[in-house]
Amino acid sequence: MxxxxxxxxxxxxxxxxxxxxxxxxxxxxxxxxxxxxxxxxxxxxxxxxxxxxxxxxxxxxxxxxxxxxxxxxxxxxxxxxxxxxxxxxxxxxxxxxxxxxxxxxxxxxxxxxxxxxxxxxxxxxxxxxxxxxxxxxxxxxAAYQRLQETQAQLLQMEKMKVVGALASGIAHEIKNPLASISYGATYLHEQIHSSDAKIQSVLANIKEAVCKANGIVTDLLNFAGATSLHKGPENLNEIIEKSLALIHYELDKKHIQVVKRTDQGIPPVHIDRNRIEQVLINLMLNAIQASPPGGTLELKTYCQGITEGFCTRYNLDKAGFGAGTTVIICDVEDNGTGILPEHLQKVFEPFFTTKHASGGIGLGLSVTKSIMDNHNGIVAIENITDHSGVRARLVFQPCQ
Ligand SMILES: Nc1ncnc2c1ncn2[C@@H]1O[C@H](COP(=O)(O)OP(=O)(O)O)[C@@H](O)[C@H]1O
Ligand SMILES: [Mg+2]
Structure with missing residues (x-):
């Protein structure tokens, strides 16, 4: 046959x-x-x-x-x-x-x-x-591998939910005693007209420590999404100015040069002003901390019609982020150390930090991501390819 x-x-x-x-x-x-x-x-x-x-x-x-x-x-x-x-x-x-x-x-x-x-x-x-x-x-x-990766991601998300719930419970409990300590220290500061510089310095240290602890607790609450947002139409350029004013001491200390390439014609965005200010401060502080003395901090705002490639690159599968949408972008760029490839995946994990020695606690970017998620926005961290340093990119939808 x-x-x-x-x-x-x-x-x-x-x-x-x-x-x-x-x-x-x-x-x-x-x-x-x-x-x-x-x-x-x-x-x-x-x-x-x-x-x-x-x-x-x-x-x-x-x-x-x-x-x-x-x-x-x-x-x-x-x-x-x-x-x-x-x-x-x-x-x-x-x-x-x-x-x-x-x-x-x-x-x-x-x-x-x-x-x-x-x-x-x-x-x-x-x-x-x-x-x-x-x-x-x-x-x-390959399918089995993808399945395992998805399972690991789901597990991580579940863990994060538990951490979030626990953190917000604990944070509320801590905030009250912290407030008492802060009032107490202020009261003593007013009552004790001591010329003893040591007493004054101890009181100042207590207040500073309470302030730092309170900041961390607030970060945790924001991360857990336990605080409500007050959104309104805002001008991103104004929020950048305000954030810069708040960190001018850090900028001056390291002689960082600020280069602004902001488009004054961008439309308003529907955001909680204070939260986005916190996001910008987190990103700017990271940029300053990674920069050499005399480094450059570049801030950009602009509108952009997004392409398929842009959607894939930033995983923009959220509603309203399809190709063709015009978005408002804010880039915070530095010429610092950059991020090791094996760390890039981890920077949004709570408590991931490479700054243990200088007191970093690794909440800045996880809080930033949580805030951007609550604004239906995107935050991406990437190494800049044509020079050393990092670009932190925020993508917002314009007001409807
Ligand atoms: N602009 C940057 N340049 C270099 N590394 C960065 C930058 N931004 C973030 N990172 C890395 O991401 C980590 C996490 O950042 P973050 O969540 O803000 O926590 P922290 O600043 O307390 O370490 C940092 O420890 C650092 O390793
Ligand atoms: Mg930080």
Whole structure:
């Protein structure tokens, strides 16, 4: 019976590993005389030879005899499939090894042939199905990997929800005693007209420490979304000016030069002024802290019609952020240290900080993200490609 063998998507690159010259000849002839052209056909008698050839060429499929001069049985397959997991393997077994052939499928081969019992048609069919199986195996592995990643993300989100709920509960409890300490310190400061500089300095330290603790607690509450927003139409450029005024001491201390490229014609955005001020201050402080003395802080505002590429780059699958939408962008750029690639994924995690030594607590960006989420906006942190430093990008929708 003359059956047409299946057609391959492209000419195959085949490696035949077979120490019996007759068996090898049979396979080579069947492949060479086939109607499906073979792009590359190499053979070797040993496993060592197979490794050498696999290192030199990208074969699609290996036809493998298990009993070779330098390796026996299942070990041959195990060594090959563990060293070259991406290659498709079709076992070529002796008739008495039929049983062994079946078992080998579970050791990483995709099909098996029994010597002396196959025709050119059967050989091609085996290669065709083996390649298909390998392709599906690869797709399955990739899908499984994506599933695992999504599961890890969901777990992280669940954990964050619990952390958020716990944090807001604890934060409320801490805020009251902090207020008492602060009032107490202010009262003592007023009542004790002491000329003792030490007493005055202790009181000032108490107030400063309370203020810092209160700031952290407020950050936690904001992060947990436990405080309500007061949104209205606001001019982003004005909020930038106000934020700059609030951190001018930090800027001066490090002699940072501020370069403003703000578009005065941008439309208003619907935001909570105080929260976005907090976002900008977080981003500017990070920029200053990463900058060398005398560095540059660049602030930009502009409108932009967004493209498909922009949507994909910033994962803008939120409502109203489709391609074609005009958005308002605010970039905070520095020429500082930049962020290590392995840290980029982590910067939005609460308590992730590389500034332990200088008292960083790692809440700035997680709070920023939480605030931007509550404004249906986006915050992205990326390394600048044409010079050192970081670009923090905020994307807002204009007022409807
Ligand atoms: N502009 C920047 N340049 C370099 N690294 C940055 C910048 N912004 C953020 N980072 C990195 O992200 C981390 C988290 O930032 P953040 O959440 O604000 O916490 P913190 O400033 O307290 O460390 C920082 O510790 C730093 O490693
Ligand atoms: Mg910070």
């Amino acid at each position: 003359n059956m047409t063998p299946p057609k391959f998507a492209q000419p195959l690159k085949v490696l035949v590993v077979e120490d019996n010259p007759i068996d090898r000849r049979i396979i080579e002839t069947m492949l060479q005389e086939s109607s499906s052209p073979v792009a590359l056909l190499k053979s070797t008698e040993t496993l060592a030879g197979a490794f050498q050839l696999l290192g030199q060429h990208a074969f699609d499929v290996v036809i493998l005899d298990l009993n070779l001069p330098d390796s026996e049985g299942k070990d041959t397959l195990r060594s090959l499939s563990s060293k070259y997991p991406q290659v498709t393997i079709v076992i070529n077994t002796g008739a008495y090894e039929d049983e062994l052939g079946l078992h080998t499928l579970s050791y990483g081969a995709q099909d098996f042939l029994v010597k002396g019992k196959y025709t050119a048609y059967v050989l091609h069919k085996a290669l065709y199905y083996a390649l298909e199986r390998k392709r599906l195996e690869r797709e399955l592995t």
